[in-house]
Amino acid sequence: MERGVIFVRVSKRDQDYQRQIEDLRTIAKTKGVKIVKEISEKISGIKKNIERGGLLELLNLAKNRAIDIVLVQEVSRLGRSTVEVLKVLEELSNLGVNVYVQNFGIETMKKGKRNPVAQFMFTLLAEFARLERETLRERILSGIDEARRKGKKLGRPDGTQEDKAAFLKKYPLVTRNLRLGISIRKTSKICDVSINTVRKVNDYLTP
Template sequence: MTTFGYIRTSTRDQNADLQRDALKAAGIPANRLYADEGVSGTLASRPRLDALLDRLEDGDEVVAWKLDRMGRNTRNVLDLIEQITQKGATFRSLTEGITTTGPMGKAMLTIMSAFAQLERDTMLERTRAGLDAAKAKGRVGGRPSKVDDKKLAKIRSLVASNDHTRAEIADMVKISPATLYRVLADL
């Protein structure tokens, strides 16, 4: 029996150290950790997870820091756990303390997956409602524009004069060429 760890972060900005440390504390050596970093849990195919699944044999165990690292919705998680069990391996979640070694663990896994999806769906619904409410009040999310009315007027004047390249204009108004091209596209 060999125990393998699986780590997943959704974006490259996220840090996998917490997951890595928890799996190490659970006794899983670094050479048996499979990490998909910057890979969405909604994707059915994840390169390192696929490699882990290919390697599994009867009696092996797959350990994840948390159930939601395996997938983003109940169906995806349950399908993945089914693939693991079809190979004769088991799954264990450290945070939730769930294992598929017995029928009660499998039942709890199904329930926890459903609650995880409910939590995610509720969070998305609240986020959308908040964005819609802000939009209705005239507030728009996102980063403030680097080009105010004064810079826009200067850009228009410099472009109209035809005396400068786009790169020179961008440098003169202290914005990147990419920002300048976005501004010009909106004119």
């Protein structure tokens, strides 16, 4: 029986990954895979591989020959950067670990050999995901610029500014790191929040 890992990721802290896990558990049972570990991450997929604790745990299991297959819902769960995704796939393939991607029903390896069709598809899918994010970002920025040209006020409506204490309560880890003297940029990376949010917290904490 193959030994497998279920690997799931969501990019926002308020998102839930339980549905991903349940679906992959069903697939593992169907394929006769014994799940030895379920790894979940709540972290942006644009982070580099070395910054992702869950991914590093997965790779360590592969290096220790503890697993034969990794089950993911879609290739973007491994990361959103094309380069970083391909690095993961290459390392797992070199270690003889198969990757099964649910939404396309494809695997990186067949009978211990690399599946060239899967490798090609993953390269395209990862690149399409990157282009989609870039297009969305450009549309958002374009919309903001257009609103400004028309004189529209951006941000919260007047009289709805969030209370200082309520805002700080939403970011306890950011507050703690800043009080420990950790820099704004490093706090942003550690807590996986935007640098502007960290700056706002810092402004509130500054007498």
